[in-house]
Amino acid sequence: MKGVLLVNLGSPDSPTPKDVKPYLDEFLMDERVIDVSKWLRNIIVRGIILQTRPKKSAEAYSKIWWEEGSPLVVISERFAEKVKQFVDMPVALGMRYGSMTIKNALQELKDKGVDDVLLVPLYPQYAMSSFETVVVKAIEDKDAFFPEMKLTTLPAFYKNQEYIKVLSESIADGLKDFDYDHILFSYHGIPERHIKKSDPTKFHCKIDGNCCSTNSVAHHSCYRHQCFDVTEKVKAYLGLPEDKVSLSFQSRLPNDPWLKPYTDFEFERFPKEGKKKLAVITPAFVSDCLETLEEIAMEGKHQFQEAGGEDYKHIPCLNDRDDWVQVMVNWLKDWQENELLPA
Numbered sequence: 424m425k426g427v428l429l430v431n432l433g434s435p436d437s438p439t440p441k442d443v444k445p446y447l448d449e450f451l452m453d454e455r456v457i458d459v460s461k462w463l464r465n466i467i468v469r470g471i472i473l474q475t476r477p478k479k480s481a482e483a484y485s486k487i488w489w490e491e492g493s494p495l496v497v498i499s500e501r502f503a504e505k506v507k508q509f510v511d512m513p514v515a516l517g518m519r520y521g522s523m524t525i526k527n528a529l530q531e532l533k534d535k536g537v538d539d540v541l542l543v544p545l546y547p548q549y550a551m552s553s554f555e556t557v558v559v560k561a562i563e564d565k566d567a568f569f570p571e572m573k574l575t576t577l578p579a580f581y582k583n584q585e586y587i588k589v590l591s592e593s594i595a596d597g598l599k600d601f602d603y604d605h606i607l608f609s610y611h612g613i614p615e616r617h618i619k620k621s622d623p624t625k626f627h628c629k630i631d632g633n634c635c636s637t638n639s640v641a642h643h644s645c646y647r648h649q650c651f652d653v654t655e656k657v658k659a660y661l662g663l664p665e666d667k668v669s670l671s672f673q674s675r676l677p678n679d680p681w682l683k684p685y686t687d688f689e690f691e692r693f694p695k696e697g698k699k700k701l702a703v704i705t706p707a708f709v710s711d712c713l714e715t716l717e718e719i720a721m722e723g724k725h726q727f728q729e730a731g732g733e734d735y736k737h738i739p740c741l742n743d744r745d746d747w748v749q750v751m752v753n754w755l756k757d758w759q760e761n762e763l764l765p766a
């Protein structure tokens with residue numbers, strides 16, 4: 424029987440340093456997130472980052488935590504529950520990190536008689552630190568514990584027309600009551616090195632040039648290209664003026680060069696250029712989470728206003744919007760009935 428495994432990133436069990444520390448340990452010790460040799464990763468993560476970050480992160484999580492739990496987890500659960508109402512096969516939800524494991528979700532599917540699984544990483548764009556690590560972990564767990572299962576992966580859906588339509592419509596909804604002079608598409612950052620590592624040609628992605636707008640097979644795994652593409656497609660769909668839209672990358676760690684421009688630098692720059700009414704959207708995430716609710720909706724607003732900005736709005740992610748649920752349902756039915764995957 425066919426079944427579906429939805430996977431998002433995951434969250435700590437509570438917004439306390441005690442629970443944030445093991446969560447960050449699992450996350451940052453992932454070789455696709457901090458991609459250095461194991462001994463160096465140990466020093467960087469356990470010897471440096473985890474000495475101070477859990478307390479700081481726990482404080483940030485406390486600001487956005489809901490009574491029901493982590494927004495990312497609660498929203499993903501609501502989304503999964505809605506999807507289940509419209510599909511005629513088992514659907515399970517797992518997280519790449521934390522206690523809602525992929526293994527448990529696969530077990531849940533197996534207990535319901537599923538032996539043919541569609542894996543859906545809940546990321547619109549491909550990055551080795553997001554999409555790829557979900558796929559690798561799901562395959563590892565399947566091979567180790569459920570070798571009889573068949574696993575198919577739904578590709579990153581950044582350029583899918585239905586996805587672009589619902590994303591655009593969610594943005595149009597957010598802009599209805601907001602008089603903006605600029606719209607910033609802020610994507611989660613990644614180290615530049617990750618882009619080069621994921622380039623199968625090993626020469627296409629130069630990052631500083633116009634590689635991301637020159638056709639190449641490298642774009643199947645080029646996160647930067649895929650972020651540009653989403654921005655361009657939404658811009659075209661909504662007919663947004665060229666000079667009122669730009670893109671940036673948020674949430675970097677110190678030391679390495681990460682994808683630029685940096686979102687926090689943009690918040691400081693815009694008011695000085697007369698862009699004082701800013702709408703921000705965050706299309707690297709399908710669900711609101713720490714990075715959108717705290718870093719963008721709270722910190723970002725503060726940074727923008729401190730720099731002289733006047734009006735500011737973070738437009739929510741797709742979350743459990745009914746039109747987004749229906750897009751997912753259509754993809755799942757296409758696979759269930761015709762073995763088709765979204766293009």
Ligand SMILES: C=CC1=C(C)c2cc3[nH]c(cc4nc(cc5[nH]c(cc1n2)c(C)c5CCC(=O)O)C(CCC(=O)O)=C4C)c(C)c3C=C
Nearest residue numbers: 432433434456457480495550552553611613707712713714
């Ligand atoms: C090297 C570090 C990191 C990379 C690379 C990275 C890529 C990446 N992350 C997401 C999505 C999310 N990240 C979230 C939180 C978060 N990310 C990092 C580090 C890297 N992410 C850290 C240390 C944290 C934890 C919080 C903190 O201490 O700042 C979240 C939010 C989770 C939540 O519980 O709400 C998401 C979602 C993507 C899509 C991505 C690559 C494209």
Ligand SMILES: [Fe+2]
Nearest residue numbers: 611612674714
């Ligand atoms: Fe992250």
Ligand SMILES: [Fe+2]
Nearest residue numbers: 634635645648
């Ligand atoms: Fe590229």
